[in-house]
Amino acid sequence: MPAKPNARDWNDVQTAIATVAIVATLGMWNLFAEPAKTVTSHVKEPVGPPAEPPVTLEPARMPQVKIMFTQTVPQTNTAQQPQNEKKKKKKNNNNGGGSGSVSVTQTQSS
Amino acid sequence: MVVVADQSRSLKHRVHKMLHFLEFDAMGSKMLAAVERTAKSPTLPHVPDWFEEWEQVLSRFRYDSELTHLNQTHEQPVHVSETLWEVFQAARKATQLTDGLVTPTLLDAIIEAGYDRPFNVLPHQTMVMPAPCITAVQPLTAITTDDSARTIRLPLDISLDFGGIAKGWAAHQAMQRLQDEGPTLVNAGGDIAISGPRADGNPWQIGVMDPFHHDKEVETLYLNACGIATSGKDRRRWTRNGILQHHIIDPFTDQPAETDLLTVTVIAPNAMEAEAAAKAIFILGGRLGLEWVETHPHFAALLIFDNGQMLYSRKLEEYL
Numbered sequence: 001m002p003a004k005p006n007a008r009d010w011n012d013v014q015t016a017i018a019t020v021a022i023v024a025t026l027g028m029w030n031l032f033a034e035p036a037k038t039v040t041s042h043v044k045e046p047v048g049p050p051a052e053p054p055v056t057l058e059p060a061r062m063p064q065v066k067i068m069f070t071q072t073v074p075q076t077n078t079a080q081q082p083q084n085e086k087k088k089k090k091k092n093n094n095n096g097g098g099s100g101s102v103s104v105t106q107t108q109s110s
Numbered sequence: 111m112v113v114v115a116d117q118s119r120s121l122k123h124r125v126h127k128m129l130h131f132l133e134f135d136a137m138g139s140k141m142l143a144a145v146e147r148t149a150k151s152p153t154l155p156h157v158p159d160w161f162e163e164w165e166q167v168l169s170r171f172r173y174d175s176e177l178t179h180l181n182q183t184h185e186q187p188v189h190v191s192e193t194l195w196e197v198f199q200a201a202r203k204a205t206q207l208t209d210g211l212v213t214p215t216l217l218d219a220i221i222e223a224g225y226d227r228p229f230n231v232l233p234h235q236t237m238v239m240p241a242p243c244i245t246a247v248q249p250l251t252a253i254t255t256d257d258s259a260r261t262i263r264l265p266l267d268i269s270l271d272f273g274g275i276a277k278g279w280a281a282h283q284a285m286q287r288l289q290d291e292g293p294t295l296v297n298a299g300g301d302i303a304i305s306g307p308r309a310d311g312n313p314w315q316i317g318v319m320d321p322f323h324h325d326k327e328v329e330t331l332y333l334n335a336c337g338i339a340t341s342g343k344d345r346r347r348w349t350r351n352g353i354l355q356h357h358i359i360d361p362f363t364d365q366p367a368e369t370d371l372l373t374v375t376v377i378a379p380n381a382m383e384a385e386a387a388a389k390a391i392f393i394l395g396g397r398l399g400l401e402w403v404e405t406h407p408h409f410a411a412l413l414i415f416d417n418g419q420m421l422y423s424r425k426l427e428e429y430l
Contacts (some may be wrong), residue, residue: 074134076154103317103330104129105142109342109373110274110300110385 127292127309130154136161137169137277139299143284146309147292157284157296164283167193168276170217180262181217181269187254187261195260201275204386205250210361211390213250217271219364273357277301278339278385285381303381306335321373321414328420329412331429337381341388342373342414360393367393374399375412377429387411396421 130151131144141161145151167176180188190198201214254263264270272279277298285303288294294305295314304314313334317327321344331338343356343366360367374391378384387409391399396415403411403423410425422430 074132074155074158076130076132076150078150079129079131103315103327104144104295105297105302106300106317106319106327107297107302107338107340107375108300108319108324109321109340109345110139110277110298 132157134158134161137165137280137299138171139277140297141299142295142297143288144295145288145292146294151288151291153288153291157288160284160287161280161298164193164276164280167191168197168272170271177270177272180264184264184266184268187256187259187263189259189261192260195262197272197276197279198255198262198270200279200382201270201272202250204275204382207383207386208390210249211393212275212386213361214270214272214275215250215253215268216359216361216364217269218267219359219361222364274301274339274341274385274389275382278303278337278381281381282337298381301337301339301381301385303337304333304335318375318412322418328414329430331377333377333429336377336379337384338375338377339381339384339388340373340375341385341392342371343369343392344372358389358392369393369395370415371396371399371413372416373414375414376403377410377426379408383409 127146127148129144129146131142132154133140133142134157135141136158141158143154143157145154165175166172169175170177170181172178176191176194180190180194198214201212204212205214252265252268255261278301281296281298281301281303284296284298285294285305288296289305293308293314294303296303300319302316304316307313313332316331316333316338318329318331318340320326320328321342324344341358343354343358347354347356349355356366358367359365369392371392374388376384376388376391378387387403387406388411391403391411391413393399394402396413399413400411400421400423403409407425409423410429411423412426413421413423415421
């Protein structure tokens with residue numbers, strides 16, 4: 001006639017009680033911890049003016065003008081110069097003469 | 111009604127060829143190119159480009175110009191462009207014409223005198239530098255050239271500066287390129303090249319600037335095909351250690367020429383010769399200068415002295 005395994009049955013009861021306790025602890029922990037996490041996440045949400053629609057960046061367009069890096073482009077001018085009257089011989093041996101003439105251009109020290 | 115018709119007809123008959131002109135800055139000076147013709151000149155707008163091209167070859171103030179490159183290369187032959195070669199030959203003729211008074215080998219002397227940068231950025235009054243050391247100006251004959259290979263070989267102690275000769279050459283060159291379109295005048299900072307009489311057969315009227323009052327003219331000259339140039343100390347001058355300096359160097363002293371003349375205007379067969387002759391007379395001074403011009407029958411000169419006195423060479427009467 002075999003012996004009864006009494007000791008092993010008691011151990012099984014202890015293990016079962018510990019497992020239930022751990023599961024209950026974890027369950028209760030999760031049950032009370034979850035709402036706090038939710039509140040925290042709400043607090044972190046930005047508070048401010050309504051978000052503007054996203055702006056799409058496009059390459060800036062260059063103005064449609066010619067950019068000159070030099071001085072003003074010389075322009076051709078046209079003049080109707082009075083025709084020279086008959087060449088006049090004149091004596092003018094002092095300063096100041098010749099002013100008021102219609103010279104096309106001047107010579108000067110270069 | 112008849113009167114109106116007559117007037118319109120007379121107006122029609124009075125349609126003349128127009129003077130088309132272009133003014134621009136180049137070579138540190140004011141430039142003017144003018145062509146007389148009925149329609150607009152198609153070539154005239156290109157003149158500033160020509161001058162820019164020439165300046166890039168001939169300027170001593172541009173670090174990347176062909177002349178700067180040549181001046182930095184000594185004791186070995188350098189193949190040069192046609193432009194630089196032509197201006198060098200013009201300078202050589204000027205030296206021969208003036209018995210060495212006008213030479214392109216004065217660069218070191220003019221830098222010693224203080225003209226070491228473009229005139230518009232040169233400090234005119236406050237320049238204080240050590241006293242100049244005398245530089246020995248070398249003759250142009252020390253430079254060796256090869257006509258067939260178009261090379262120039264500079265000795266160690268020679269650098270070139272074409273100065274006014276380059277402007278005279280540029281005026282003459284531009285005039286030659288434009289003259290097929292009509293009577294032409296090109297003024298390169300006072301050095302003027304004229305192709306011939308105006309469309310109506312009359313001469314061009316050219317004023318000579320009054321060196322004492324730059325807004326006035328002292329004389330009006332009536333010119334056909336020729337060159338005219340003025341040299342003087344009324345412009346491009348500065349003070350160095352309290353002494354007035356100017357840009358025309360006497361090759362026999364290596365210093366700015368000491369002369370009793372303020373300006374000299376010369377009429378010559380072309381602008382390069384006019385420039386050379388004006389400079390030579392200026393260096394020689396009033397008495398010797400007038401003697402010199404009278405021995406050159408193709409030249410006419412107007413000399414203005416420091417005291418305002420004006421002297422006319424005999425030939426100048428033809429142009430008054």
